[in-house]
Structure formats: structure tokens, C-alpha cells
Amino acid sequence: MAEPARESRTPVGETGMEEKLAGVVRRVFPDASVEGLTRLTGGANQQMWSLDVVADGKRHPMVLRQTSDWNRDATGTLALDDEARLVIRAGEGGVPVPGVHQILEPDDGLGIGYLMARLEGETLPPKILRDERYADARSRLAGQCGEVLAAIHRLDVSGLDFLPATTPEGVVDQLYREYQGHGEPRPVFELAFRWLKDHLPAAPEKLALVHGDFRHGNLMVDEGGLVSVLDWELACLGDPMADLGWMCVNSWRFGHIDLPVGGFGAREQLFDGYEAASGDRPDPDRVRFWEILGTLRWGVMCQGMAASFVGGHDTSPERGAIGRRASETEVDLLRELVPLIP
Known part of the structure; x- marks a missing residue:
């Protein structure tokens, strides 16, 4: 996904997100590592993180879409795991959407969200x-x-x-x-x-x-x-x-x-x-x-x-x-x- 301007208010190293995400991506890419984890601005209701997954000498650009703490109990919106299932269905039906790599599980320690492909393009x-x-x-x-x-x-x-x-x-x-x-x-x-x-x-x-x-x-x-x-x-x-x-x-x-x-x-x-x-x-x-x-x-x-x-x-x-x-x-x-x- 295109990368809007970035912010650094959340110190990634202190959250342990890289280690947790590495465990998630290894369900898809064994022995993968996570690089360049960066919080993105632009999401009004959800958190967005940009990262690269490196596996077998290849780099896979991804985005983590994650429920914001303040918005965790919001009504009127789909839970992000359900949203991921809908995005998968849309892609199967020929709608242009980012591919969903993995839906977060409770044991991942990252809350509710999913990993999707980061595409090239403009949203501004x-x-x-x-x-x-x-x-x-x-x-x-x-x-x-x-x-x-x-x-x-x-x-x-x-x-x-x-x-x-x-x-x-x-x-x-x-x-x-x-x-x-x-x-x-x-x-x-x-x-x-x-x-x-x-x-x-x-x-x-x-x-x-x-x-x-x-x-x-x-x-x-x-x-x-x-x-x-x-x-x-x-x-x-x-x-x-x-x-x-x-x-x-x-x-x-x-x-x-x-x-x-x-x-x-x-x-x-x-x-x-x-x-x-x-x-x-x-x-x-x-x-x-x-x-x-x-x-x-x-x-x-x-x-x-x-x-x-x-x-x-x-x-x-x-x-x-x-x-x-x-x-x-x-x-x-x-x-x-x-x-x-x-």
C-alpha cells in the first residue's frame, strides 16, 4: 500500500511488535524476519503499520491493519478479523483488493487485525x-x-x-x-x-x-x-x-x-x-x-x-x-x- 507521511510517537522497540509479528509471518513464510516496521498516519479509526517480510532472499512488502486501543469497543464497524474475511471474499470475486496474508490470532499478542500486501499506488x-x-x-x-x-x-x-x-x-x-x-x-x-x-x-x-x-x-x-x-x-x-x-x-x-x-x-x-x-x-x-x-x-x-x-x-x-x-x-x-x- 502507498505509504503516507509517517509518525514516530509509538517506539516500536518498546512494544516488542517486531518479535510478535515475526511469529505471525512465520506461519506463512518459515524462517522469515521482519524489517522496517513503521507506524503510518492516515488511518482515522485503525492503526496501520508498514513492514517488510524477508524470506528466502525475497522481500515481501506488507501492511498490518490493527484495531486502535481507543476504538476497540466501537460499534457500527466490522471487527478487523471479519473485515479481513470480507476482503478475501472480495478478492475471490474479482474486486481489486490487497491480498490478505494472515488474520491475527489471540495468542499472537497483537490484538485484532490482519496482515495484507502493501501495494504500489497513490491514495492522497x-x-x-x-x-x-x-x-x-x-x-x-x-x-x-x-x-x-x-x-x-x-x-x-x-x-x-x-x-x-x-x-x-x-x-x-x-x-x-x-x-x-x-x-x-x-x-x-x-x-x-x-x-x-x-x-x-x-x-x-x-x-x-x-x-x-x-x-x-x-x-x-x-x-x-x-x-x-x-x-x-x-x-x-x-x-x-x-x-x-x-x-x-x-x-x-x-x-x-x-x-x-x-x-x-x-x-x-x-x-x-x-x-x-x-x-x-x-x-x-x-x-x-x-x-x-x-x-x-x-x-x-x-x-x-x-x-x-x-x-x-x-x-x-x-x-x-x-x-x-x-x-x-x-x-x-x-x-x-x-x-x-x-
């Missing part, structure tokens, strides 16, 4: 959206996202009983409870909740796997386009159009507001790719509902990150900075809703 939106080296990728990326989402939505989920089932109404109700729990009334959020409740679509005829967080930061890109889909912790069973709406939220355009799909493409390109891969044309009105819900969802998520920062659960600069962005979503919601309200 400013580079993807501005660097000339990704110009060709940007021209095809929206269509590729549509194709990959179609592949995700047709995955066989039999046996994955840990995936929660959702409905549009249930998602709105749960989000409203989360919003109320923050104890911070916001009139624009109230307006958005009222609009969503007045325009609920019917529940889909068949529930599909929903990635739940398909957007910049969780998509790895190279010069050819989409390389891998990351971070499946918010996956569920539900309306597949939720993924398309989430991808179009203005917060993921990073200033390129006229290109609703991630700041690099048009909705029609996304829909064309989806239809080419699935045979089904997305309903623009249904996607629009999920786009507005997604905008509100991100606002409430920002409220939660601010509460975590203020409460001292996670005082990282990233957590505090993201928490301040709830006000941005109020502007986005007004831009979306005002033309729709008589």
Missing part, C-alpha cells in the same frame, strides 16, 4: 487530482469506479453473517440517533433530516453488499487508474446505490465541485461504467437521495470526531481538524436542498 486526493502523471487515470477513473462498484454489489455474501442489514429508513433513523447523541443542535442538519424522511425511497428488492466508504482515501490509484479498494470496516447489506451517492458527496471533490464523482468525473461516467459491468442503469433520483444522506452522514461523522477530540479519546491533529469540517457540510447541504424545497 491532492496528488490524484492535480499531478500530471495521473491525467490519463483521471479520464477513466469514474467509469472504473462504476465497474468496480458493480462487482462489489454482485458479490456472494453467503456465510458472511457478520454483515448488518440496512434499509433507507433505518439508516436515516440511526443517523438521527447518532446526531442527537452529540448534543449539538444544528438547524441545517434538522432540515436535511426532514427532507430525507419526506423522500425515503422504497427498500431495494434485494439487499446487496455495500462497501460503505467508497471514496478518496480508500481508493488506490496509479497511472492506469484504480488499483485497489481499501478499508471495508463500514460494509453492510443494503441499497447498492448508497455507494454511488457517497462517492458523489462534495467533500470528496476537494474543490473540483463541477466534477461530482471524486472531483475527477461526471455522474454519467460513473453510471456508464456501472451499467456496462452490471447491465443495470442506476436511478439518478435514488443516487441523489443517497448523495444528500451521505453529505449529512459526513457532517454527523465530523461531529463525532470533534467529540472524540474534545473528550480526550483521540487528540491527534487529524481528528481535531476533521471534526471542524462539520460546518462545511452545512454549506453543502444548503446548496443541495434549497433548489429542491418548494
Whole structure:
């Protein structure tokens, strides 16, 4: 996986992680050693570690995805061992994901998590959206996202009983409870909740796997386009159009507001790719509902990150900075809703 900026707040030598990880990787590569273990920044809810496994004269780049101590009892997200099983299933179904090498076991002494391949590519939106080296990728990326989402939505989920089932109404109700729990009334959020409740679509005829967080930061890109889909912790069973709406939220355009799909493409390109891969044309009105819900969802998520920062659960600069962005979503919601309200 591409390596974001690194931090050194956790002294690796004091934790004994290298020795523990060596025991894990030797289940896959006998007599292997671990080198270059480094904590990565960029994970909002989980810890990420970069390492190289050296075995038989070959170097295998890997990433350890590990539950953060402060987030160990979080609800609404998949446990990382279940996430690993889902990633394995996605790879078997043709979705581009990092290969999973090993799921951590209790005796490993490393908590909950898994080892996966570290791929080459870029995840930072400013580079993807501005660097000339990704110009060709940007021209095809929206269509590729549509194709990959179609592949995700047709995955066989039999046996994955840990995936929660959702409905549009249930998602709105749960989000409203989360919003109320923050104890911070916001009139624009109230307006958005009222609009969503007045325009609920019917529940889909068949529930599909929903990635739940398909957007910049969780998509790895190279010069050819989409390389891998990351971070499946918010996956569920539900309306597949939720993924398309989430991808179009203005917060993921990073200033390129006229290109609703991630700041690099048009909705029609996304829909064309989806239809080419699935045979089904997305309903623009249904996607629009999920786009507005997604905008509100991100606002409430920002409220939660601010509460975590203020409460001292996670005082990282990233957590505090993201928490301040709830006000941005109020502007986005007004831009979306005002033309729709008589």
C-alpha cells in the first residue's frame, strides 16, 4: 500500500511488535524476519503499520491493519478479523483488493487485525487530482469506479453473517440517533433530516453488499487508474446505490465541485461504467437521495470526531481538524436542498 507521511510517537522497540509479528509471518513464510516496521498516519479509526517480510532472499512488502486501543469497543464497524474475511471474499470475486496474508490470532499478542500486501499506488486526493502523471487515470477513473462498484454489489455474501442489514429508513433513523447523541443542535442538519424522511425511497428488492466508504482515501490509484479498494470496516447489506451517492458527496471533490464523482468525473461516467459491468442503469433520483444522506452522514461523522477530540479519546491533529469540517457540510447541504424545497 502507498505509504503516507509517517509518525514516530509509538517506539516500536518498546512494544516488542517486531518479535510478535515475526511469529505471525512465520506461519506463512518459515524462517522469515521482519524489517522496517513503521507506524503510518492516515488511518482515522485503525492503526496501520508498514513492514517488510524477508524470506528466502525475497522481500515481501506488507501492511498490518490493527484495531486502535481507543476504538476497540466501537460499534457500527466490522471487527478487523471479519473485515479481513470480507476482503478475501472480495478478492475471490474479482474486486481489486490487497491480498490478505494472515488474520491475527489471540495468542499472537497483537490484538485484532490482519496482515495484507502493501501495494504500489497513490491514495492522497491532492496528488490524484492535480499531478500530471495521473491525467490519463483521471479520464477513466469514474467509469472504473462504476465497474468496480458493480462487482462489489454482485458479490456472494453467503456465510458472511457478520454483515448488518440496512434499509433507507433505518439508516436515516440511526443517523438521527447518532446526531442527537452529540448534543449539538444544528438547524441545517434538522432540515436535511426532514427532507430525507419526506423522500425515503422504497427498500431495494434485494439487499446487496455495500462497501460503505467508497471514496478518496480508500481508493488506490496509479497511472492506469484504480488499483485497489481499501478499508471495508463500514460494509453492510443494503441499497447498492448508497455507494454511488457517497462517492458523489462534495467533500470528496476537494474543490473540483463541477466534477461530482471524486472531483475527477461526471455522474454519467460513473453510471456508464456501472451499467456496462452490471447491465443495470442506476436511478439518478435514488443516487441523489443517497448523495444528500451521505453529505449529512459526513457532517454527523465530523461531529463525532470533534467529540472524540474534545473528550480526550483521540487528540491527534487529524481528528481535531476533521471534526471542524462539520460546518462545511452545512454549506453543502444548503446548496443541495434549497433548489429542491418548494
